Amino acid sequence: xxxxxxxxxxxxxxxxxxxxxxxxxxxxxxxxxxxxxxxxxxxxxxxxxxxxxxxxxxxxxxxxxxxxxxxxxxxxxxxxxxxxxxxxxxxxxxxxxxxxxxxxxxxxxxxxxxxxxxxxxxxxxxxxxxxxxxxxxxxxxxxxxxxxxxxxxxxxxxxxxxxxxxxxxxxxxxxxxxxxxxxxxxxxxxxxxxxxxxxxxxxxxxxxxxxxxxxxxxxxxxxxxxxxxxxxxxxxxxxxxxxxxxxxxxxxxxxxxxxxxxxxxxxxxxxxxxxxxxxxxxxxxxxxxxxxxxxxxxxxxxxxxxxxxxxxxxxxxxxxxxxx
Numbered sequence: 001x002x003x004x005x006x007x008x009x010x011x012x013x014x015x016x017x018x019x020x021x022x023x024x025x026x027x028x029x030x031x032x033x034x035x036x037x038x039x040x041x042x043x044x045x046x047x048x049x050x051x052x053x054x055x056x057x058x059x060x061x062x063x064x065x066x067x068x069x070x071x072x073x074x075x076x077x078x079x080x081x082x083x084x085x086x087x088x089x090x091x092x093x094x095x096x097x098x099x100x101x102x103x104x105x106x107x108x109x110x111x112x113x114x115x116x117x118x119x120x121x122x123x124x125x126x127x128x129x130x131x132x133x134x135x136x137x138x139x140x141x142x143x144x145x146x147x148x149x150x151x152x153x154x155x156x157x158x159x160x161x162x163x164x165x166x167x168x169x170x171x172x173x174x175x176x177x178x179x180x181x182x183x184x185x186x187x188x189x190x191x192x193x194x195x196x197x198x199x200x201x202x203x204x205x206x207x208x209x210x211x212x213x214x215x216x217x218x219x220x221x222x223x224x225x226x227x228x229x230x231x232x233x234x235x236x237x238x239x240x241x242x243x244x245x246x247x248x249x250x251x252x253x254x255x256x257x258x259x260x261x262x263x264x265x266x267x268x269x270x271x272x273x274x275x276x277x278x279x280x281x282x283x284x285x286x287x288x289x290x291x292x293x294x295x296x297x298x299x300x301x302x303x304x305x306x307x308x309x310x311x312x313x314x315x316x317x318x319x320x321x322x323x324x
Contacts, residue, residue, distance in 0.1 A: 028060045029250045032070050032242075033087040034153070035189060036271070038063045043270040044087075047263050055257070057250060066187040067093060068151035074102055074242065084245040085254055091236045092156050095303035096310055103240035109258050110273040113232040113293055114157040115208040115225045116144070117192075122202035128227035131165055134203075135176035144181045145191045146205040149317045152187050153235070154205050159317055160306065161233040164299040170313070174320035184321055208232065208291045209272045215286035216269070225290065231297040237273070 031044075038044045038061050051057065062083065064070040071093055074086060078101075086103055094106050116134065118125065123143075134140055147155035162170045182201045185191035196204035208225045215221055239258055241251040257263060264278030268287065318324075 028058055029085065029247045029254060030060045030062060030083045031085045031087055031254070032062050032064065032073065032083040034066050034070060035063050035187075037088055041270065043263075043267060046266050046270050047257070050262065051254075051257055055253060057253065059254070065189070066147075066151060067153040068156070071097065071102075078102060078243075081242045081244045083242045084247040085239065085251045086242055087239045087258075088153075089238050089240065090153055090157070091234075091238075091303070092160060092306060092310070094238060095306040098303075101243050103242050106238035106240040107255055107259070108236050108276050109239050109264075110267050110271055110275050111234055111236045112273040113208045113291075113298075114154050114161060114205065114235055115228065115232060115291070117196070117204050117206040117210050117223055117225050119196075119199075119202040120222055120224055125224075125226050128229040130229050131162070131173065132176075134226070134228075135173055135180055140203065141180050142182050143201050144177070144203045144205075145195050145201045146177075146181055146184055147188055147191050148184050148186055148321075148323065150314045152185070152191075154188050154191075154207070155184075157233060157235050158205055159313055160301050161299070163309075163313055164233050164301045165230045171316050171320065174317055178321045181321070184323065207272070208293070209268075209274070209287070212268075212284060212286040212290050213272045215289055216284040221289070227291060231299045232293045233299045233301065234293075 033044070036042050044059075044061060048059075051059070064073065067088055067090060070086065071089065074081070074083065077083070087109075089103070089106065097103070098106065123139075129137075134144075146158060147153075149155040149159040162173050166173045183195070185195060188206070191204055192206055192210070195201065196206075203226070206225075211221070211223050211225055214223045239255050241248065241255070245251060259277060261278045264275040265282045267273055267275040267278070268283045
């Protein structure tokens with residue numbers, strides 16, 4: 001794991017279910033995140049040296065395959081948290097747990113749009129198609145890889161995307177899509193790197209920005225996003241302090257650093273997502289060659305509705321895809 005060093009922050013007053021004075025056990029700030037943020041190509045290794053130089057602080061990074069497992073661990077540890085900061089929760093997590101005393105003051109640091117990426121040597125999409133067509137046209141049967149809703153961040157975003165487009169008719173869409181799907185992967189890395197790029201299927205649930213990576217890093221336009229006529233759902237990623245953590249001052253220092261221009265300008269070439277700040281002129285030219293939804297193409301879904309109905313939606317999704 002990558003480690004950054006954190007200054008001791010002294011005794012802190014923590015507000016959770018009860019108030020208590022907590023003294024840091026050591027000089028470490030523990031950050032929970034998902035695998036790709038801490039991978040060699042990810043954001044955390046890219047900012048490690050500069051963070052150490054500027055602050056003299058140390059970070060201990062604990063990784064999870066995807067956000068579902070990460071949030072589950074936070075819930076298990078809620079009465080005695082081991083993490084100080086959680087990095088990579090998204091809008092669905094905030095909607096469901098934002099008032100559950102699990103984390104505090106979630107702060108957006110990047111965003112993107114889940115979409116279907118395809119291999120242009122196998123398929124062609126000269127015109128936008130609907131999600132309904134993708135789920136019903138026999139041309140795509142057995143050619144789609146998706147990630148599991150509730151466990152994988154992209155899979156959960158697909159769940160919300162389907163609700164935003166189809167509403168009460170979403171069950172019919174899930175059943176049709178399940179018939180088209182080759183496999184449901186547990187996480188994005190497995191779906192994209194292990195399966196899609198190895199040619200197991202020509203379509204994968206990923207991000208509209210994924211093709212920018214291949215254009216910029218590999219000089220290849222082989223992979224593109226399917227233009228979807230229904231519009232796209234915006235996924236926002238957040239960083240937050242874990243409620244009851246013992247490194248409040250250090251956690252805020254880390255969050256502030258993530259929002260600095262120096263870090264924001266690295267997100268397009270590490271996370272291959274859109275930063276919430278920084279200078280757009282520093283983005284790779286590849287970003288001008290990919291789908292960027294216009295304002296009227298961006299769908300929304302009410303956070304209160306997500307919190308209220310998420311469990312039912314997930315049960316319906318699991319039933320359609322045969323997930324036990």
